[in-house]
Amino acid sequence: MxxxxxxxxxxxxxxxxxxxxxxxxxxxxxxxxxxxxxxxxxxxxxxxxxxxxxxxxxxxxxxxxxxxxxxxxxxxxxxxxxxxxxxxxxxxxxxxxxxxxxxxxxxxxxxxxxxxxxxxxxxxxxxxxxxxxxxxxxxxxxxxxxxxxxxxxxxxxxxxxxxxxxxxxxxxxxxxxxxxxxxxxxxxxxxxxxxxxxxxxxxVTAKPQPLQQIGLDAKQTAAAHDKPRVLVLVVGETARADHFALNGYPRPTTPELAARTDIVNYPNAWSCGTETAVSVPCMFSAKAREQFDTDRARHEENLLDVLKRAGLTVLWVDNNSGCKEVCNRVEKQMRYDEQHAKYCRDGECFDEILLDGLPERLAALKGDA
Structure with a gap:
C-alpha cells in the first residue's frame, strides 16, 4: 500500500x-x-x-x-x-x-x-x-x-x-x-x-512568597448578647444575574425567594471571572474587582483570616472542588468525597450534606462564628 x-x-x-x-x-x-x-x-x-x-x-x-x-x-x-x-x-x-x-x-x-x-x-x-x-x-x-x-x-x-x-x-x-x-x-x-x-x-512551582497580612487591627465589638452570634455565608454555583426573576427576568426562576419579604437582593453584583478558581478567591479578597489578581491573592490573607484574627470561630464546609486556597488557614471540612449513604451516590454528594452535623456544631458554640 x-x-x-x-x-x-x-x-x-x-x-x-x-x-x-x-x-x-x-x-x-x-x-x-x-x-x-x-x-x-x-x-x-x-x-x-x-x-x-x-x-x-x-x-x-x-x-x-x-x-x-x-x-x-x-x-x-x-x-x-x-x-x-x-x-x-x-x-x-x-x-x-x-x-x-x-x-x-x-x-x-x-x-x-x-x-x-x-x-x-x-x-x-x-x-x-x-x-x-x-x-x-x-x-x-x-x-x-x-x-x-x-x-x-x-x-x-x-x-x-x-x-x-x-x-x-x-x-x-x-x-x-x-x-x-x-x-x-x-x-x-x-x-x-x-x-x-x-x-x-x-x-505554581515558583518560590513561595511571604504571606501578606491584612486587617491586623481586626477585633470584635463589645456588644452584649446572650447567645453566640453566627453568620452563615452560602456560596453557590455560578448563575447569571439576568436570569434571576428577582432582577426582572420574565420566567419565575426564583419563586421561593420572591415569596419572601425579608430578602435583600443586589442586582448589580459582578464576579471577577466565570471560573471558580478566580471568582471564589476574589469574593473573599480585600481587593476590588478591578484590582484583583489571582496569583497575588495566593500570597495575601483574605476575609476568613481577618475573621479568625478577630476571634471568631471560622469553618469552611465544601461540597464542590475545594476552596481554591481561600480556606488554607482556617478549619475546613471537605465533604465532596465522603461515602455518606444518605447524601452521596455515584461519586457525588448532594448539597444537603453541608447541613449534616451543623445544628449540633452550632449548639456547641462558645463564641461568635
Missing amino acids: KLLRPLSPERLALYVAMALVLLFNLPFWQRLWEIVSPLDGHGVKMLALALALTTTFFYWVLLLFVWPRVGKPLIGLLLLTTAAVSYFMNQYGVLIDQDMVRNALQTDGAEVRDLLTVKMALTVLLLGVLPCWLLWKLPVEYRPGWRRLGRRLAHLGIATLALAAIAAVGYQDFASLFRNHRELRMALAPLNYLQASTSYLRK
Whole structure:
C-alpha cells in the first residue's frame, strides 16, 4: 500500500503540521474568518499568509522532535492531547489560557465524568487515536549519522527563511491583527495549551512568597448578647444575574425567594471571572474587582483570616472542588468525597450534606462564628 511506503522524517513533520493546522484548529480559522470578513483582496491575503505562517511554524518546531525512538511517541501524545483540546474549544467555545489550564487541573472527578460524552470519544477517536494508529504503522526512514543531521539542518534553514519571508510580507498586518485580537493566540492549538501549561507550571512551582497580612487591627465589638452570634455565608454555583426573576427576568426562576419579604437582593453584583478558581478567591479578597489578581491573592490573607484574627470561630464546609486556597488557614471540612449513604451516590454528594452535623456544631458554640 502506498500509505505504508517509508516516509522521510521531514515529510512526516510536514504532514503532521498540515493536519494540526487544517483539522485541529477550526475555532482559530472561524475567528480569523470573522475578523477579515467580508472577504476582499486583503482578507484573502491574510488567510493565505496565516495558513502559510502557522503551517511553516509547526513544521519548524516538529523538525526538532522527529528523531528515532522519540519522534513517534511525542507526535502521538501531541495528537491525542490536541484532539481533546480541539473538542472542548469546538464544543464549548472556550479559549485556552492559563486560567483554563488551572480549571482543568482543579476539576474534580464528578465534573470530569459529566464532560465525558460520546461526541468527545468520537472526536478523540477520529482526530487522535486513528492518526496515532496510522503513525504507528507508518514506516519512517531515517538516514544514518551525519547525513540525517545535515538534511535536518537544511530543512530547518529552509523553514527559517520561509518564516522570515512570510513575516516580511505580512509584518504590518500580523502586528495589527494580534495586537487588536489577542484571543487568536489562545485559539491556536497546540500552541495555546502548551504555552498556558508552561506558564501555569512556572507559577505554581515558583518560590513561595511571604504571606501578606491584612486587617491586623481586626477585633470584635463589645456588644452584649446572650447567645453566640453566627453568620452563615452560602456560596453557590455560578448563575447569571439576568436570569434571576428577582432582577426582572420574565420566567419565575426564583419563586421561593420572591415569596419572601425579608430578602435583600443586589442586582448589580459582578464576579471577577466565570471560573471558580478566580471568582471564589476574589469574593473573599480585600481587593476590588478591578484590582484583583489571582496569583497575588495566593500570597495575601483574605476575609476568613481577618475573621479568625478577630476571634471568631471560622469553618469552611465544601461540597464542590475545594476552596481554591481561600480556606488554607482556617478549619475546613471537605465533604465532596465522603461515602455518606444518605447524601452521596455515584461519586457525588448532594448539597444537603453541608447541613449534616451543623445544628449540633452550632449548639456547641462558645463564641461568635
